[in-house]
Amino acid sequence: xxxxxxxxxxxxxxxxxxxxxxxxxxxxxxxxxxxxxxxxxxxxxxxxxxxxxxxxxxxxxxxxxxxxxxxxxxxxxxxxxxxxxxxxxxxxxxxxxxxxxxxxxxxxxxxxxxxxxxxxxxxxxxxxxxxxxxxxxxxxxxxxxxxxxxxxxxxxxxxxxxxxxxxxxxxxxxxxxxxxxxxxxxxxxxxxxxxxxxxxxxxxxxxxxxxxxxxxxxxxxxxxxxxxxxxxxx
Ligand SMILES: Cc1cc2nc3c(=O)[nH]c(=O)nc-3n(C[C@H](O)[C@H](O)[C@H](O)COP(=O)(O)O)c2cc1C
Numbered sequence: 001x002x003x004x005x006x007x008x009x010x011x012x013x014x015x016x017x018x019x020x021x022x023x024x025x026x027x028x029x030x031x032x033x034x035x036x037x038x039x040x041x042x043x044x045x046x047x048x049x050x051x052x053x054x055x056x057x058x059x060x061x062x063x064x065x066x067x068x069x070x071x072x073x074x075x076x077x078x079x080x081x082x083x084x085x086x087x088x089x090x091x092x093x094x095x096x097x098x099x100x101x102x103x104x105x106x107x108x109x110x111x112x113x114x115x116x117x118x119x120x121x122x123x124x125x126x127x128x129x130x131x132x133x134x135x136x137x138x139x140x141x142x143x144x145x146x147x148x149x150x151x152x153x154x155x156x157x158x159x160x161x162x163x164x165x166x167x168x169x170x171x172x173x174x175x176x177x178x179x180x181x182x183x184x185x186x187x188x189x190x191x192x193x194x195x196x197x198x199x200x201x202x203x204x205x206x207x208x209x210x211x212x213x214x215x216x217x218x219x220x221x222x223x224x225x226x227x228x229x230x231x232x233x234x
Contacts, residue, residue: 002222003044005094006033009101009112010151011051023051024151024190024204029100032147032188032211040219046090051102054111055083055118066121084118091119095222096145097180099173103152107168116176125179141181145218148173148187149211153194155203186214 008014010023014030026049036042065077066084073081091097101108108116122128123140130136150169156162157170170187177185190207192200 001043002041002095002226003046003093004033004036004042004096004098005046005090006048006098007100007112007115008047008049009051009099009109009115011109011111012102013052023102024193024207025100025102025149026051028151028188028190028204028207028211029098029149031208032098032149032215035212035215036219039216040223044093046094048087048090048115050111050115051109055087055114057114058117081121084121084124087115087119088121088124091125091144091180092141094144095225096147096218097182098147098149100149101151101169101173103150103154103157103169106166108172116179120176120179125181139178139181141179143183144181145184145186145222146173146177146180146182147214147218148185149207150188151190151193153192155191155195155199157189157191186218188214 006029008023008026008029010025012021012023012026014023014026016022033042033045059080061077062080062084065073065080068077099112101112104110107113119125125141126137126139128136129138132138148170152169154163157164157167161167170189174185188207188210189203191203
């Protein structure tokens with residue numbers, strides 16, 4: 001049983017009357033899924049466009065509810081956490097998580113950060129114990145693969161690149177990926193959108209090619225893992 005959780009974060013649609021306005025990150029992610037489907041099945045596909053339908057920001061009441069032991073929560077507190085519970089259940093179910101995101105002001109869109117704030121939950125995606133010394137926080141999930149697909153207007157955000165110091169999108173996603181129970185991370189980046197030149201066209205073409213290659217590789221890997229797990233159980 002293969003489950004893919006696909007989170008898109010651009011505020012732009014994948015398809016617009018003017019194709020110049022189409023989200024690059026969403027289209028690369030969709031190309032990954034289409035390539036995957038040519039060879040491998042997806043038993044469950046969970047899709048969220050948090051760019052267009054963002055989760056609400058967390059509030060003081062949300063934190064109060066999250067830190068109240070489940071059996072002591074009021075009906076109102078259960079209600080406040082309902083969406084968070086649902087979003088976390090989607091992560092728990094997933095074998096592969098795809099996050100496609102534009103770079104906005106050198107980091108992730110607020111809409112995607114709102115999703116992370118909803119799913120970073122004590123005793124759900126992490127637990128906290130001061131007995132662990134300087135690192136009391138420990139993730140509770142594991143075994144998942146994350147594919148990060150990004151698009152930026154500028155370029156050179158990789159390690160050693162000319163804008164490495166301004167790179168707060170992919171590094172931030174790596175840091176918070178611990179809440180997703182991620183063991184392996186793959187990345188696809190399209191750059192140069194604001195330059196609209198050959199470097200941009202080449203970067204987009206490379207990103208599409210990498211999406212195809214990774215869809216086939218990860219599809220096979222997941223199928224083999226599922227077969228091995230089924231054999232171990234029989
Ligand atoms: C509000 C906003 C902020 C942006 N900030 C940055 C930025 O800090 N650095 C950058 O390289 N590109 C920036 N861009 C350009 C986008 O990253 C680029 O257009 C990208 O292709 C958007 O992703 P999408 O095509 O999937 O919508 C920004 C674009 C917008 C709309």
